[in-house]
Amino acid sequence: MTEPTILHAVFTALPEKGEEVAALLRDFAEVVRAEEGNVLFDATRLVDDPDRFFVYEVYRDDAAFQAHISAPAGIPFNAALQQLIVEPASVLTFLRRI
Template sequence: MSQPIKLIVLVATQPGRGAEQIAAFEALAPLVRAEEGCLQYDLHRVADDPDRFALIERWASAEALAAHDVAPHMVAAGVTNKAFRAGPAEVIRLVDAPLS
């Protein structure tokens, strides 16, 4: 059985353009959350920096995440985000730490 996929996606906007990231997320989030296999999709602002964000994502499977990456709304977002992003997002994949 496939394990859920957990991601932290770090995003930085150009100076003073954090509000555009929030607006873009608010428009995109309902579409992403409706995708099959989306378990969590939440944006958080980094404390004391209005232009840095962490997106927390959880997906039911690698297949669900792969479908998300090529969904038409994600492809379109990738194009429009370039207008206000400072650079590419950093994607960090998490694994559960073994308990001893």
């Protein structure tokens, strides 16, 4: 059995862009959750700092994750997100179940 691909992404909205990031993320979440290999896509904001976003993602396996990152919807999402966040891109951390 293959291992799932698990990761989290973090990023910070530019000043006054938090609601725009949240809306963009809500729309993208619906698209990702419909992908065949997506197991979980949970987008959240930090309670103490609502401009900080935390996204937890689980894909069936690496092939499903590769399909996700090459899906057409990701290109406009990432381009729009890049204009709204402090970091040059989402900071990704890959995880492994224990």
